[in-house]
Amino acid sequence: MQTRIHPPLQTIDVVNEAESILRACVHCGFCTATCPTYQVLCDERDGPRGRIYLIKQFLETGTLTEASRKHLDRCLSCRSCETTCPSGVQYARLLDIGRSLAEQKLPRSPGQRLLRWGLRQVLPHPARFKALLAAGRTFKPLLPENLQKKIPPVRPSSPWPANSHKRIMLTLAGCVQSTTAPTTNAAAARVLDRLGITLLEMPKAGCCGAVSQHLSADDEALNFMRNNIDAWWPAIEQGVDAIVTTASGCGVTIQEYGHLLKDDPDYADKARLVSELCKDLSEILSEEDLSKLNLTRSDAADSSENEAIRTAVHCPCSLQHGMKQSDNLESILQQAGFELAKTRDKHLCCGSAGTYSILQPELSQTLLNNKLAALTSDQPDQIVTANIGCQLHLESQSDIPVRHWIELLDEKLD
Incomplete structure (x- = not known):
């Protein structure tokens, strides 16, 4: 896809990256057939190809309308289109770039800014989210029915194995998961223990950065990533086998640390290794002898x-x-x-x-x-x-x- 970037945008590094992604697209439309939002809305602008054209138009003119942003906002970033694409278009990255630039060029309404700021202040912070969840459970009978359904049941924590093995893997406690489903990582630790693997959570590791990144708070997202790298690095230097994720939403973000921090002289090499070490729990078990x-x-x-x-x-x-x-x-x-x-x-x-x-x-x-x-x-x-x-x-x-x-x-x- 040929592009002519708007001159004032040509000096922005991420715009050059976006242009490279745009040029890979042959506008074949295979992606449209597997896009969830297109299946529901049947609007070309609510499919990957249409959104690619909207981003292309934005980068070529330097302007974006609220109507165009509405279609970008409706994207789930599910990446089904990437699985379908015969040209290997990195659509999710292009969308992140387009959304981030849109936030700078077209300010949202005060209400929308407040909502997005509030999500970033609560979801990536387990203690804050836990307090809000506790309040929600206390006042659940007074809440509208649609909100009541969103409050998860209490899942008590369960014990981790006390054994220690030569094979050691790290995992992320997670923001929402550590509060709503503490049984998940504990169950993973017990299963891996039977396979001769010790699973560890690093106390200083926090949010993977996904919430901030997808809400276009790029610097905030990168700081979350740097924090996790710092928390994991001493164990990585000691030779851990992998970083295991039990929430694939976190896993896919951690696997992108190497790319997102590639221009950071202090973290580029570390981030690349972290991404290489990151595997989903299912990938780890698929390589093990489950008869054990x-x-x-x-x-x-x-x-x-x-x-x-x-x-x-x-x-x-x-x-x-x-x-x-x-x-x-x-x-x-x-x-x-x-x-x-x-x-x-x-x-x-x-x-x-x-x-x-x-x-x-x-x-x-x-x-x-x-x-x-x-x-x-x-x-x-x-x-x-x-x-x-x-x-x-x-x-x-x-x-x-x-x-x-x-x-x-x-x-x-x-």
């Missing part, structure tokens, strides 16, 4: 009616399109003896997408209803996923339990 877990046999043995519990697997967009790990979840669970239900439209987003469910509630709800219909078409007894945002979003409307998949393996340890 000595799992108790199938769900049927646990059912009073001698019928197996059927599980629907939801592979988050950040895992299948971002981290390019689409098959591990089902393969691991099948090896472990779980009966999997059939699902439809596996490539389409559930509508969670970080803060999307808050900023685009109507469209998010439509996508959620579509995803739940696709996940429950074969009448499963439970749904499992690999990302806390998806887990909370799905369970807000689901009639059956929604859990992190590692909990299933943890429960089967003998």
Whole structure:
């Protein structure tokens, strides 16, 4: 795609990066067929190709309208289009650049600025989020029904293994996950312990930076990333095997540290190594001998009616399109003896997408209803996923339990 960048923008480094991405696009339209928002809205401007043209127009003219930004805001950053694209267009990065420049050129209304600032002040900070969640649970009966459904149930923390092994891996406690689902990392630690791996959380590590990045607070996002690198670096120097993420939304961001910090002379090399070390938990287990877990046999043995519990697997967009790990979840669970239900439209987003469910509630709800219909078409007894945002979003409307998949393996340890 030929571009002629507006002269005042030509000196901006990220604009040069955006131009390179634009030139890779051959405007074939394959991406449109797999875009969740295009499927719902049927508007070219609400598909990847249309948004690419809007960003191109913005960079060539230096101007952007509220109408154009509306279509950019509606994108989930699910990256389904990247999986489909035959030309390897880095659409998600282009969108981040376009949105960031838009924030500078076209200020939002005071109400929108306040909302986005508030999200950045709460979600990446576990203590603040925990306090807000506690208040929400206390006053839940007084809240509107739609907000009541968004308040997750209490999941008590569970013990970590006390063993120590030669193989050591790091993990991120996470912002929302550490408060709403502390059982997830504990379950991962117990499963990895059986495989001879010690899993550690570094106390000073914090938000991965995704919330700030997707809300176009670029400097803030980079500072979160630098903080995590500093927190992990002593252990990395001692030779940890990997950085394991149990929330794929965090994982896909950490894998981008190397690119996002490539121009930082103090962190470029460290960030590149951190990205190389980062793997999703499912990728780690796919490379291990799962027979060492000595799992108790199938769900049927646990059912009073001698019928197996059927599980629907939801592979988050950040895992299948971002981290390019689409098959591990089902393969691991099948090896472990779980009966999997059939699902439809596996490539389409559930509508969670970080803060999307808050900023685009109507469209998010439509996508959620579509995803739940696709996940429950074969009448499963439970749904499992690999990302806390998806887990909370799905369970807000689901009639059956929604859990992190590692909990299933943890429960089967003998």
